[in-house]
Amino acid sequence: MSAEDTLLYLDGVSVSFDGFRALNSLSLLIEPGEMRAIIGPNGAGKTTMMDVITGKTRPDTGTILFEGKTDLTAMREAGIANLGIGRKFQRPTVFENHTVWDNLELALKAPRRPLKTLTYAVSRDDRVRIEEILDITRLSPKRERQAGSLSHGEKQWLEIGMLLAQDPKLLLVDEPVAGMTDAETEQTARLLKDIAGKHSVIVVEHDMVFVRELGVKVTVLHEGSVLAEGSLDAVSANQQVIDVYLGR
């Protein structure tokens, strides 16, 4: 496949920290509308990969193209986000002093320039959308609570909600179900499946039940590069993957 047809194109991306190679010539293609699960041992470089895509970390070498043309390595975080790349962080980070509602309002897709936000008023559509997201995340009763007073799991949900509110073309979701009950995990899987198709999604998770539920192509990362790729069943059977990741 050529770079032009991809939504996200990573080629030969390397990052090192004080000599430690966190990403080692990583290559990865995501098609428009595709959902991809990424698994791999702790420290394999999954989060670092997201950092590199979203502009948080500059790669030492390698190409990263969005929609086949935009070179992400030259851009700053906000610019990348505005291209339509949204992210949920591994450690939930929300605006603790804002209410749940305001967190979503800030994330909501809308013009991002200062003067526009100065004169912004919540439209009916926006209100409906936020209500919708509050329902999905079951945070409706806590809409007026300060996000800082949410429990760990609730913050996870809020982050997912914010990601939905952003309505990005590509969603990077780092460990969305960590700290969720099994039922919530299922719900999250459904949610992501709904989103995929219209949007592209990259999900990182260690919960194999969840990954299985997603039923999508899986990429296994190890020591900063791709170890295996294919269906979950296929990679699960890979001896190397069992050795470094799944265990017995």
Add this chain to the structure above:
Amino acid sequence: MLTRFLLLGLDKKAGVLLAVLALLAVAVPVMALGTAPDSAWHLSTHTVALLGKYLCFALLALALDLVWGYVGILSLGHAAFFTLGGYAMGMYLMRQIGPRGVYGNPILPDFMVFLNWKELPWYWHGFDQFWFAAIMVVLVPGALAFAFGWFAFRSRVTGVYLSIITQALTFALMLAFFRNDMGFGGNNGLTDFKEILGFDIQAASTRVGLFVATVVALAIGYVLASSIVASKLGKVLVAVRDAESRVRFLGYETERYKLFAWTLSACMAGVAGALYVPQVGIINPSEFSPASSIEAVIWVAVGGRGTLAGAILGAVLVNFGKSYFTAALPELWLFALGGLFVLVTLFLPKGILGLAAQLRQRLPSRGAVAAKPADQKGV
């Protein structure tokens, strides 16, 4: 759209504050000019000047609270903008002295004459016009803040690093203005003003006029600031304060937001300085001293950071305390004031205005019940 925007900021607290300011704007002129000097209701020029000074400081505190309370930029150099505004006004006032200076030079201020300057430096031109000076009052601090912020925010200087370079900025300005070669009167600064817009600067009516102008400026500043804070832009600012990098990942260019608030704040500080100078009668480089900026931070902290009204309250209270103690306890007032600061931090962690909120939280009231886990019904 503009009215809607401005109305945003007008909650109950704002109503009270604006009412107090309106009262001041009416009562002070009446009491100062309309009563006999021996009447119990009379306000002396001393009191009017004091009140005016407090309110100028309040405007500075307000400006500072906007960036510190809402954007998290702890500026230890805000006095720089205040003082620059003050100098711009001071230059206008100097030019108004005309030939009434001690050497009778119609163009050159006295300090230039006795330091043997032969002509007015270029940057003094235009300041004989009020409109020009008025523009400079906002433009100079604004431009400096813009340039400074442009570089600092783009370079992602944050936290104490930003604080310290703001301090370096004001310190450098102080040293520069101390230099007689700069042409701003060196350590003595600018003083001995005669008139403003043709009015005798010492006349009681002029003083009252300046006071009213200050009240109006403060009111405008407050409405502006609280509207901004209540808008979505304000929410972005607070988000920047709490988790700047997270805001970037939502697609906001945080530099622009900071720059906006920072520059606006500097302009407000400049206006405060400009109103301050004719009322206290002198502007000199020690206003640039880092301690002045820190004091402004203290006012905000005492009143309650991130409350706007608290900044105003803090500035007035602390300065009133200073005026009072320096006369009542001239040798012990530092204990009183220093002790006050310590006590406020210990017992009013959110400042004076925070006290109310704190009390509300302590006593479980109806609002608090709503937050109980009980309403956390599953779907």
Add this chain to the structure above:
Amino acid sequence: MLDVRSVDLHYGAAQALRGVSLTAEVGKVTCLLGRNGVGKSSLLRAIVGLKPVSGGAITWDGGDITKLAPYERARRGIAYVPQGREIFPLLTVRENLLTGYAPLKRADRSIPDEVFELFPVLKSMLDRRGGDLSGGQQQQLAIGRALVTRPKLLVLDEPTEGIQPSIIKDIGRAISYLRDKGGMAILLVEQYFEFARDLADDWAVMERGEVMLAGSRDGLVESEVRRYLTV
């Protein structure tokens, strides 16, 4: 034995725990389950002393520890693996582990072998700063750090969060090993039901700040428990 009696806990005016009672016995794994925000972490914070309770009492090993400072409790053998790891970000991995020496007598100060057996990755990263580790590595470090204190009561808040499957299995094995070794009570908060089920000797299930169900492994019906965990 850990004995929590009718504990209440408030955040400001909001009550997070209401009359919670719970016991955790030495030699057993006690598992605490519940949906997001029901107060599990709050209860653990109360037990280790990071959050004062507003009512009730906590006793451990026969002594009342309700009012003790966290470090006093640590000295009585309580170790804590918090939710969200709480690694000392600027300390190296080695130094993070060394902080576990605090409650130990000088003679006992060493890093037990099981730490590196369980989490070999830590050994290879001893000189890296804790904050630079990946999420899962940090979680491993947090557990390892708690083990350094040779705890008699190990309190774990969702220890498997963010950890790769093979290591989760190792952690499970480690927990059973520690229990079987004896002399240790283990209190485990877990969302990962299967994991909890395999380990738990005793259960407790929370809902809205209260313990709804509690009992031993055999006394509890799985579907009952599941009911409290569904959305």
Add this chain to the structure above:
Amino acid sequence: QDTIKVGILHSLSGTMAISETTLKDVMLMLIEEQNKKGGVLGKKLEPVVVDPASNWPLFAEKARELITKDKVAAVFGCWTSVSRKSVLPVFEELNGLLFYPVQYEGEESSRNVFYTGAAPNQQAIPAVDYLLEKESVKRWVLAGTDYVYPRTTNKILEAYLKSKGVKDEDIKINYTPFGHSDWQNIVADIKKFGSAGKKTAVVSTINGDANVPFYKELGNQGIKAQDIPVVAFSVGEEELAGIDTKPLVGHLAAWNYFQSVDTPENADFIKKWKAFTKNDKRVTNDPMEAHYIGFNMWVKAVEKAGTTDSNAVIDSLVGVAVPNLTGGYSAMLPNHHITKPVLIGEVQENGQFETVSKTPGLVVGDEWSDYLADSKDLISDWRAPMSCGNFNVKTGKCGGKGS
């Protein structure tokens, strides 16, 4: 009203407290003494002390407070020129009385201010004369803190030295910021400048705080008075009290008073001062004497006028003469400056000065320097009918250029 209030406007905190607090104390002592003598006009004097905290706008505010709220009959205060500049419009507006006790740069004369410290011609010029004549100095370092007093003084001195034939390359001017504490290379530079084979001296207008580290560095680098003498205008007994003076013996200061002056008045004053402060080690200095003179002049003028009314007192002050502490009489001149002797002293091991030169008579304070182009034609005379602070003798009009 059965007391007469006297305002004391000296910084008790902040950077200037170090110098000004003493002046507050000496005023309290003088007022107490006067009250023991029965006060003034049969009324007791009541001191009103405020702290302007080394903050210049606060000086103006406090001055206004003293005059309008406390209704003081006179104010004794200020040290720095900027503080005086700050209060000046207030005193003029409210027609108050200020006694200013510190040597200053001149170029000012206000109807409401009485300058009891030295004008440049009562300190700087005689000091330079001394060095020119007695030490045959050929090369000059003018070192000062960067503000108006040193700048102006140096300007005057530069003009004066040039009029005496000193060449440009033999004058080196150096400014340092307030509180400058690292003098290593400046002192080394002075040493270098002084080793060009011509007799060199330093004229120091370095301000208070910076002096201690300056002299410590001089001592450490071994610059002895006999090689390169330093003559200071802001270093008095009080400043020396904080320094080990052994390495500084022979360095000079020019004042109108030294504690070591051997007169009965001075011995009495010192005794009272030590008793008042209950401290045997407290020293006296020049600005204290200035307050002593100013206060006595005010008392005398009030008694003469029979009232504390400003206009009356201002009028009766001119011409009043009171004993100074150096064995003569100082008189208030029509320009509101006073006559003073000029003393040059050398630092001794015990932290005192030994007078090595004293002007034969009293020097008349000259507010408008003869060595500055724009002020040499100005004079000041506050008596009727002239009643002008800047009368231009060329144009014959009041108001600088005589517009």
Add this chain to the structure above:
Amino acid sequence: MHRAFCWLLAAFLALAAPAYAAEMDARLEPLVRGLGAGSYADTEKALAKLAETGDPAAVPVIEALQAGDLHVRKPDGAVVVAKRSGNGYALTDPVTGAPIGEADRNAVEKIKVNNALRRSMSAALGALTLMSPNAGTRWQAAEAVFKSRDANALDALNAALAKETDEGVKRAMTQARASVLLGSSAPDDDKLAAIEVLKDRGDQDALALLNGAASGGSDAVKAAAEKAVAAVENRLALWGAAQNLWYGLSLGSVLLLAAIGLAVTFGVMGVINMAHGEMVMIGAYATFLVQEAFRAWAPGLFDLSILVALPVAFLVSGAVGVVIERSVIRWLYGRPLETLLATWGLSLALQQAVRSLFGPTNREVGAPSWMSGAFQVGGLTITYGRLWIVVFAFLVFAALLVALRKTWFGLSIRAVTQNRNMASAMGIRTARVDALTFGLGSGIAGLAGVALSQIDNVSPNLGQGYIIDSFMVVVFGGVGNLWGTLVGALALGSVNKFLEPYAGAVLGKILVLIFIILFIQRRPRGLFALKGRAVEA
């Protein structure tokens, strides 16, 4: 030392030449009497005559004059040495040293000296003591002649040179001779030789003399002098750069000392400690008190006072720090910005407390003899005070580094400041660690106070002068990084000292501030920024 030599010489004279002592007396008597004649000018003339005699017996007289012991006895105008004894004075004969009774306080009048006289005395003593048995004195005498360029001393110099055995003294005498010759009307050959001698000396004084020679005299002399001037100037320029480096190092170490305590309270603990300067000030006052105690009870051991002051200052400032932490700071963890408000308040109160207790004026802190004066290393002048401060700063730095990096206490400090709750849950006594850490930072500030008392005012404002610089240094170096503080302090010190000669002190300081602002743009987290996730977390 002078006095000791004086007695030595007196003894020597008394032994060697008792026979004509009386005779000399008669000759010197009127000259000595002339010293008390009245004006400075008269004294100076008498002194010149006394010196012209070349008589070693004049030496004790001149030294007595120098020491301020020479008085005029009022009744008869005799010049005597008078020393305080009881209420009056004990009198001795200035030449023989024989006691000649007592006098009332008012019966004698001191012969005053001024700088001109001091110079003449040095010159006279120079010429007179060239033959002293003590090499040090001879060397001083030679230097005195070098400075005075007194042509009259030439004969004495030549005579002394002929006898001189000590290499160093010989060189000094040769140089003195050259200095005299160059200014005299000696033949060109002598002058050319003198120029060579001075060129070898190569210091500022030599340069001055050579410059003089280059501007007059015969062409040959001129040319040689010009060449020598160029050579000396080159050499001096090189030393000048070295000197600047030293100044930078020395200013840097002062900044380091001032900042290092702050690197603990602010850098490590995160307390925006506005009262840091006051801790420094308290250390300085502790030094003052210790010295007062020495002055009162053990003046002979004064040189040790600074060494005693070090632990005292550390403990006093540290104790104040502990009290502050326990009473105020401990309520503010997690609210760093409020520590600014509280410590600002404390700083005001502490300043006033010291002002009320010790008065507003400077207090005298003396330098022990081993910290006074200077020595030369080639063309480099190094003052002992500064040298010790540099050494001391580095010692404190190293000690702190070891304490924080290598000890259990250091580890607990870092753990507690990074995550107080978790540290507590790990069993670390956070309260005690907090108190001790703040105490440590304050104690180090107190140590800085001891050092700063040697070079700056000991006044209530002392701390204010350093607080801003300290923050600049810590932040410039990178908060939380001790090495950053070290390098930051030295860098700022050197930059400052290299700018100062070109820009002047004021502009230099402004430029340093601008440099800091620009530098932070490049490195927004300071010189030694910590990088990576660990910091952002």
